[in-house]
Amino acid sequence: MRYAMAIDTKKCVGCSDCVVACQTENDVPIGFCRDWIVEVMDGSYPNLEMELRSERCNHCDNAPCVRCCPTGASHIEEGGVVKVKKHRCIGCGACIQSCPYDARYSHPEGYVDKCTFCYHRLVKGEKPACVSVCPTKCMYFGDLDDENSDVSIALRNRKHKVLAPEAGTKPHIFYLI
Amino acid sequence: MKEELFVSGRAIPNIDPYLNIWHWQIPVYLFLGGLAAGLLFFAALYTLLGKEKQMPTAVKWATFLVPPALVLGLLSLFLDLKHKMFFWQLYTVIRLESPMSWGAWTLLIITPISILWSMMFLRELLEAWKGKDGKPAPMAVWSLKFLEKNQWIEQFIQWLVKYRKVLAWLMIYYGLILGIYTGILLSAFNARPLWNTSLLGPLFLVSGLSTAAATIMWMSKDHLERSTISRIDLMLIGIELFLIVHLFMGFLASSAVQIEAASLFLGGPYTVMFWVFVVFMGLILPAILETLELLGYKIPVMIPAILILFGGLVFRFVMVEAGQITRYLY
Numbered sequence: 001m002r003y004a005m006a007i008d009t010k011k012c013v014g015c016s017d018c019v020v021a022c023q024t025e026n027d028v029p030i031g032f033c034r035d036w037i038v039e040v041m042d043g044s045y046p047n048l049e050m051e052l053r054s055e056r057c058n059h060c061d062n063a064p065c066v067r068c069c070p071t072g073a074s075h076i077e078e079g080g081v082v083k084v085k086k087h088r089c090i091g092c093g094a095c096i097q098s099c100p101y102d103a104r105y106s107h108p109e110g111y112v113d114k115c116t117f118c119y120h121r122l123v124k125g126e127k128p129a130c131v132s133v134c135p136t137k138c139m140y141f142g143d144l145d146d147e148n149s150d151v152s153i154a155l156r157n158r159k160h161k162v163l164a165p166e167a168g169t170k171p172h173i174f175y176l177i
Numbered sequence: 178m179k180e181e182l183f184v185s186g187r188a189i190p191n192i193d194p195y196l197n198i199w200h201w202q203i204p205v206y207l208f209l210g211g212l213a214a215g216l217l218f219f220a221a222l223y224t225l226l227g228k229e230k231q232m233p234t235a236v237k238w239a240t241f242l243v244p245p246a247l248v249l250g251l252l253s254l255f256l257d258l259k260h261k262m263f264f265w266q267l268y269t270v271i272r273l274e275s276p277m278s279w280g281a282w283t284l285l286i287i288t289p290i291s292i293l294w295s296m297m298f299l300r301e302l303l304e305a306w307k308g309k310d311g312k313p314a315p316m317a318v319w320s321l322k323f324l325e326k327n328q329w330i331e332q333f334i335q336w337l338v339k340y341r342k343v344l345a346w347l348m349i350y351y352g353l354i355l356g357i358y359t360g361i362l363l364s365a366f367n368a369r370p371l372w373n374t375s376l377l378g379p380l381f382l383v384s385g386l387s388t389a390a391a392t393i394m395w396m397s398k399d400h401l402e403r404s405t406i407s408r409i410d411l412m413l414i415g416i417e418l419f420l421i422v423h424l425f426m427g428f429l430a431s432s433a434v435q436i437e438a439a440s441l442f443l444g445g446p447y448t449v450m451f452w453v454f455v456v457f458m459g460l461i462l463p464a465i466l467e468t469l470e471l472l473g474y475k476i477p478v479m480i481p482a483i484l485i486l487f488g489g490l491v492f493r494f495v496m497v498e499a500g501q502i503t504r505y506l507y
Contacts, residue, residue, distance in 0.1 A: 014184055014185075016184070016185040019185045031188045031189075031190075032188070032189055033185070033186075033187055033188075033189070036183055036185045036186075036187040037183070037184045037185035038181055038182065038183055038184070038507070039181070039182045039183075039184040040179065040180070040181045040182075041178075041179070041180045041181075041182075042178075042179045042180075043178065044178050052184075064366070064367050064368060067274045067275065067365075068274075068275050068276075068277065068365055068366065069272070069275055070267055070272060070275045070277035070278035070280075070281060071266040071267055071269070071270060071272075071278070072270050072272060073266070086260075087263065087266075088263070088266050089260050089263065089266075090258050090260050090261075090263045090264050090266050090267060091258045091259025091260030091261070091263075092257070092258055092259075092277060093198040093199055093257070093259070094275070094277050094366070096192070096196065096198045097196070097198065097199070097366045097368065097369060097501070098365070098366045098367065098368050098369075099368050100367070100368040100504070100505040100506065101505075101506065102192055102193070102196060102504070102506070102507075105189045105192055106191070106198065106259050109260075110258075110259040110260030110261070110263075111259070111260045111263075112259075163506060164505040164506055166432060166434075166505075167367060167368065167505050168367065169367075
């Protein structure tokens, strides 16, 4: 079992529905977010190219945040999901400093918070909130070990990339390009 | 041209636009930790070499600074925590992969050791403590009486003195770990290219030893002790300069993110701060002054000592601040 997500940068329109769905589903405090949209503009007028990316925690295989955590609050759940146990977290910020994707933030209550792939939904067999609300259906989620899952099919058929592969984290959010 | 924007509004204070989640507390701790590590190292070194008589400041008097330095350092680390009431979770587990975890355990071991060490010289300190009028200070008289009444304290101190070599070995070992840990704490974060170099551990260790040497020099009243420590300090400054040059050679020969990180110091916003305040005023100038002093010129030892301490503090502030700007994305 290895959960992963593939996001189609050609279909994404940057509507931010995934962001709002996540904030609602996970009770994210106002002013914070666990996922966000980045717009990349490349080139110079009139030869411009735009890429829209819905970004979040990459649930890395070689997760630096889990390695650096002094208490073991950051840990890897079954299926490769990186989570934080809030009653073990001391709010030292080591994981925030070690994440190349800046996917973590300090919750106003003090502990560190981040995307969980909506683990509470996964255990019920549902998809993460962001995936299930996406109006353009540009996000594919599933088990990489299952070759018939949405994400495996999408990755098999399309060219894709990951963010900052040079950081050596083996991320599991793929962008179809 | 390439432009990347957060279009969904990622209003995370202290993360965007820079990742400065760490503020003054961390560099202050790194400075005090390095200083304490160095003082303990010198005290233990001269005890094991059997030079307690020749180096009284290094072995005895300077070590009285260590417990307060460590306590203040720990306090500033505690102030940095965002989930403060859960700090005890650090001591429920030992995670060797996480430098912060074994650093926390090292501090738990070395703080009591440093208190035990300075306890050995408490009586001597109290006896030498004179008021302005030349008579023993009232506080000292009272404390000495208290010691007389409680003979078990005296017996415990005698027992410590008997086993001081064991304490010294522990102090050398844990002192070096503490000193190198102040650098490894930062170098373990691969997402911050400026920190992500294994040279940071040795560099912070040497810098910590040098600040400790400066403190001993400043406190010492013995000419021979001062010149011995001054020679050691000159050597440490030499090693530090060598490591700094290698740090930048390493960055410039590395990947794009590390070249960018180095450029913050090579023409970027931290250039003056680093090369003028850290390298010139904190290393080269005190080295020149110390050399002149060793050659026989009259230079108050306070000046190079303050310069070294100030340079060491600025060095840690610059590294922590600048490191948090360096990143992989956006």
